[in-house]
Amino acid sequence: MEKDIFEKGIWHNSDLDKNAVYKDDRIAIIDDIQGLKNGQEFLKDLVKVDAVLLVFCVKGKASLCINGNTYMIHPNDLLICVPNIVFEKSMISIDFEIRCVVLSPEYMKNMVLFECSSWSFRSFVEKHPVFSLNDEEARLFKQYYDLLYEKMTRAPRKHQKELFDALLEMFHYDFYDTMERFYNENPKTFSSSEVLFRNFLDLLNTPGNNCRKVAYYADKLHVSPKYLSAVCKEVSGQTAFDLVNQYVLKNVKYMLQWSPKSIKEIAMELDFPNLSFFGKYVKRYLGVSPKQYREQLSSEKSEA
Numbered sequence: 001m002e003k004d005i006f007e008k009g010i011w012h013n014s015d016l017d018k019n020a021v022y023k024d025d026r027i028a029i030i031d032d033i034q035g036l037k038n039g040q041e042f043l044k045d046l047v048k049v050d051a052v053l054l055v056f057c058v059k060g061k062a063s064l065c066i067n068g069n070t071y072m073i074h075p076n077d078l079l080i081c082v083p084n085i086v087f088e089k090s091m092i093s094i095d096f097e098i099r100c101v102v103l104s105p106e107y108m109k110n111m112v113l114f115e116c117s118s119w120s121f122r123s124f125v126e127k128h129p130v131f132s133l134n135d136e137e138a139r140l141f142k143q144y145y146d147l148l149y150e151k152m153t154r155a156p157r158k159h160q161k162e163l164f165d166a167l168l169e170m171f172h173y174d175f176y177d178t179m180e181r182f183y184n185e186n187p188k189t190f191s192s193s194e195v196l197f198r199n200f201l202d203l204l205n206t207p208g209n210n211c212r213k214v215a216y217y218a219d220k221l222h223v224s225p226k227y228l229s230a231v232c233k234e235v236s237g238q239t240a241f242d243l244v245n246q247y248v249l250k251n252v253k254y255m256l257q258w259s260p261k262s263i264k265e266i267a268m269e270l271d272f273p274n275l276s277f278f279g280k281y282v283k284r285y286l287g288v289s290p291k292q293y294r295e296q297l298s299s300e301k302s303e304a
Helices: 112-116 119-127 135-153 160-179 192-204 214-221 225-236 240-258 263-269 275-286 290-303
Strands: 020-023 027-030 047-049 052-059 062-066 069-073 077-081 085-087 090-092 097-103 130-132
Touching (some): 135 160, 192 225, 192 240, 214 225, 240 263, 263 290, 275 290
Antiparallel strands (some): 020 027, 047 085, 052 077, 062 069, 077 130
16 A cells, blocks of 8 residues: 655655656656546555655646645646655646656755755745746756756766766755745854754654654764753754654554554554553544544545
8 A cells, every 4th residue: 555765765666666767776857657647546555755856847737635735736836845745646637747856865964955954944845845936947947857867867977976966966056045935044054953953853754763762862863862852942942752752643643544554563563562552642642542543534534
């Protein structure tokens, strides 16, 4: 049922995989979605993406369901998705055409856009993933895409990687400048607290990580749990415990809604010590037992 595009930074089988004109452990380039007809559902299976997606609409239109919310995209719209988002069943027009760049989170850690991006900017993108570009911005995006396409699909050369890295860094500078039209934050220095907070988020969003203990992350970051929590509160307004819980609950709700596994199997996969502890955790934060939560979702689907 569930399909991952990236798993630990490595390209994985998916519907999008079939249409990638180029892919390696860092990047995939997609410029065509074949075999889809007007009114037909796109992404019939659930797709969880642990990567950064930049999807530019060339023509046509689409209604995309992302993390339970529906977004419409039209020509010159740019869809930005950060890691750990879930695509559900969506609809596209018969003439829908895109230019898509998929970047692994491991590779993105070293890129200027995410170095400069603040927690508030990431949160803004998660809540507002669709950006309508003007003609000049759209032309610039397509120029970069065409250059990336040409460099990555031609016969390998001695400095292939270096050329690609330089081009992608240029793209990120231009892209970040474009984003300032939609999101304007007062310039500030990249403090040690923000560096620590970003590293904490990287650990928290590592594929396969299910740890719920703040002490685990503090130990990995070589700070005390109290200090880590204070830094998180300073940067994001939330404690480390709150952020860990949000991440865990996101995985819990996702698994209970979409995984065909039993509740016991889900509890084990999410590293809960036993079924009873898992049940109490779900009851505390979701207000109902895991079984009742599943039944509620099933009832809502039937009514829809």
